[in-house]
Amino acid sequence: MNVEQTVLPKKFHDAVLHWQRHNFPDYGLLPENWQKYFPSDPDFCLCAKMEVGMGDTIEIGDKAGQARMTKPSEMGEEPARHLLAIIRAQASTEFGSIQQHEGTLARAQDDEDRFWVLRVMAEELRHGYQMFHLLVSQDWSGVSGQKAEEMVEEILSMRTGSHVLDAFNLEYDSFVDNVVFAAVIDRVGKYQLAMQRVCAYKPFAQSMPPMLREEAFHLAAGVIPLRRWVQRAAQGNELVTMAAIRRSFNKWTPRGLEMFGHEKGGESNIRFGFKNMKNAEAQSLYYEECRKMVADLNQRYLRARLPKLSPEEAERVAARLLDDRGRHNGISYGDLIELPDLRFFRRKGEPAFTMVGTRGEAFASVDEYVRHLKSHLPEPYLHSRDMKGYVETLRDVEAGRVTVDQAMKKMPKLKRVGGVCPCSNSVRWVVEEESPTIPKNSSDLRPRSNQSTPKSI
Amino acid sequence: MTSTAQEIRIRPLSELDISRVVAIDERLTGVYRPEVWERRVGYYLRRDPDSCPVAEIGGTVVGFMFSDVRGGEFGLEETTGWIERFGVDPDFQGRSIGRRLFEAVQAQMAGHGVKMIRTLVDKKDSDLASFLRAVGFENAALQALEMRVPAEQRPGGNSK
Numbered sequence: 001m002n003v004e005q006t007v008l009p010k011k012f013h014d015a016v017l018h019w020q021r022h023n024f025p026d027y028g029l030l031p032e033n034w035q036k037y038f039p040s041d042p043d044f045c046l047c048a049k050m051e052v053g054m055g056d057t058i059e060i061g062d063k064a065g066q067a068r069m070t071k072p073s074e075m076g077e078e079p080a081r082h083l084l085a086i087i088r089a090q091a092s093t094e095f096g097s098i099q100q101h102e103g104t105l106a107r108a109q110d111d112e113d114r115f116w117v118l119r120v121m122a123e124e125l126r127h128g129y130q131m132f133h134l135l136v137s138q139d140w141s142g143v144s145g146q147k148a149e150e151m152v153e154e155i156l157s158m159r160t161g162s163h164v165l166d167a168f169n170l171e172y173d174s175f176v177d178n179v180v181f182a183a184v185i186d187r188v189g190k191y192q193l194a195m196q197r198v199c200a201y202k203p204f205a206q207s208m209p210p211m212l213r214e215e216a217f218h219l220a221a222g223v224i225p226l227r228r229w230v231q232r233a234a235q236g237n238e239l240v241t242m243a244a245i246r247r248s249f250n251k252w253t254p255r256g257l258e259m260f261g262h263e264k265g266g267e268s269n270i271r272f273g274f275k276n277m278k279n280a281e282a283q284s285l286y287y288e289e290c291r292k293m294v295a296d297l298n299q300r301y302l303r304a305r306l307p308k309l310s311p312e313e314a315e316r317v318a319a320r321l322l323d324d325r326g327r328h329n330g331i332s333y334g335d336l337i338e339l340p341d342l343r344f345f346r347r348k349g350e351p352a353f354t355m356v357g358t359r360g361e362a363f364a365s366v367d368e369y370v371r372h373l374k375s376h377l378p379e380p381y382l383h384s385r386d387m388k389g390y391v392e393t394l395r396d397v398e399a400g401r402v403t404v405d406q407a408m409k410k411m412p413k414l415k416r417v418g419g420v421c422p423c424s425n426s427v428r429w430v431v432e433e434e435s436p437t438i439p440k441n442s443s444d445l446r447p448r449s450n451q452s453t454p455k456s457i
Numbered sequence: 458m459t460s461t462a463q464e465i466r467i468r469p470l471s472e473l474d475i476s477r478v479v480a481i482d483e484r485l486t487g488v489y490r491p492e493v494w495e496r497r498v499g500y501y502l503r504r505d506p507d508s509c510p511v512a513e514i515g516g517t518v519v520g521f522m523f524s525d526v527r528g529g530e531f532g533l534e535e536t537t538g539w540i541e542r543f544g545v546d547p548d549f550q551g552r553s554i555g556r557r558l559f560e561a562v563q564a565q566m567a568g569h570g571v572k573m574i575r576t577l578v579d580k581k582d583s584d585l586a587s588f589l590r591a592v593g594f595e596n597a598a599l600q601a602l603e604m605r606v607p608a609e610q611r612p613g614g615n616s617k
Contacts, residue, residue: 041503222472227491228492303491
């Protein structure tokens with residue numbers, strides 16, 4: 001492991017710190033408490049880290065076998081535009097997740113859990129910084145039509161509601177969301193980073209290994225508190241229940257699945273040599289990994305309830321309970337966590353706006369489906385603007401007032417329509433005009449069109 | 458670091474390996490202690506998951522070796538690779554899994570610029586000592602010493 005560290009030019013570094021002061025005020029608590037929670041770990045560094053010693057040859061795609069590219073101009077216009085969209089989307093997710101985490105961070109019941117998430121947030125800030133390094137250290141103006149300053153300002157101006165990917169536009173309802181998000185959504189991040197390690201554009205490929213090493217802890221910051229919570233729930237803790245965890249999984253899993261892009265997409269990523277898997281393949285592996293995570297949590301719960309069970313017996317009992325919806329020694333299937341069906345509550349991709357329940361059951365009417373969602377999603381989330389927009393759009397789809405393609409683009413978003421500094425009151429709920437430049441079934445990684453006209457609603 | 462040969466796959470530790478690590482430890486020691494491993498795996502994942510390989514056969518984790526690179530301990534200023542936790546499922550012992558795990562650790566340590574790898578072994582654990590000698594470990598000039606803290610000096614003890 002050999003890594004070179006770089007800092008951004010001062011104006012960009014200062015812009016990130018300015019953003020941090022407004023969006024991540026708890027950042028300062030981390031160095032104060034580092035030795036208590038992370039003794040002997042190297043201090044946190046807000047810098048870009050580039051892996052040294054990665055191969056110089058393109059591994060995949062049309063240019064496989066040729067030398068990896070080091071400048072956007074070497075890629076050709078279409079691939080460069082495509083990669084720029086990926087980098088911007090990646091940057092948006094990093095800053096977006098900090099904004100989400102910050103809202104409920106202080107509600108953690110355990111300080112250790114809180115400081116683990118705080119470290120995750122700081123490392124997400126570093127990952128956003130890493131993407132800025134890629135944007136500002138080379139000239140992308142040929143494909144962006146923007147100066148580096150404008151690209152950075154645009155990303156820093158995004159708020160929960162205006163980020164590129166839907167998962168980063170949902171508010172957290174409680175600290176349960178901080179933890180489930182780390183376990184479910186950061187897991188998508190791991191897949192994206194791992195796929196991008198092959199990238200034909202060398203600076204992007206070099207950015208991935210250091211980020212992946214940090215991402216391993218982010219997933220632990222989700223799964224380990226979850227394991228402790230299910231164990232406490234089994235011992236009668238009424239505060240963080242299995243039902244609360246299950247509902248949070250139902251909220252985040254559909255958004256995680258959609259982060260891979262449309263199930264039929266991903267071809268161009270491989271053709272350009274940017275990733276080594278198509279969307280559907282990566283999404284399928286991800287879903288299986290989530291199933292394993294949930295199976296482990298259920299095993300942890302069952303062994304806390306029934307200590308005489310062996311690991312294998314606990315696994316079998318959990319599988320049988322979920323399969324036959326029965327009971328075992330006083331434990332019901334409803335006490336366990338169940339990963340929702342791939343098609344549940346989807347608004348992007350092949351199953352978008354189909355009314356499929358958590359167990360794959362089909363619903364015939366919107367009212368019936370909304371009742372199902374109500375009984376399977378976190379209650380505070382039902383009160384959200386996001387849910388209202390989803391249900392209204394679903395009714396429009398079912399009534400034939402909009403097509404599914406139109407519906408996928410119709411969801412209202414909170415968008416910053418003014419300058420970068422969040423001190424100003426320039427945030428409005430807007431619906432973007434449909435952009436003719438976005439093709440059908442476009443990948444979620446395509447940024448929102450800058451050409452659209454925001455309308456206040 | 459991922460490699461595949463003779464049906465054994467060596468890969469870095471992940472948070473989803475905790476259940477299998479707990480199960481292997483339970484088989485080796487007879488004690489179920491998930492809290493211990495949750496804490497330890499959390500530690501190693503934030504340090505360097507690549508230095509903590511696990512061995513998979515048929516998609517199931519059957520062995521692990523957790524190591525860490527540190528310097529300055531016990532007056533040893535040189536950067537040292539410490540092998541701290543190691544276990545192979547008894548059903549899969551005798552298949553060179555420990556050796557494969559050690560080779561992965563050794564390669565990772567070399568990448569970190571480590572010149573010396575160290576570990577401690579219980580004198581009663583002759584199998585482990587034999588394994589470590591077989592992969593190249595030798596007696597160290599250092600000697601492990603220990604002392605039990607008198608009961609009256611411990612928190613809650615009777616102190617005068």
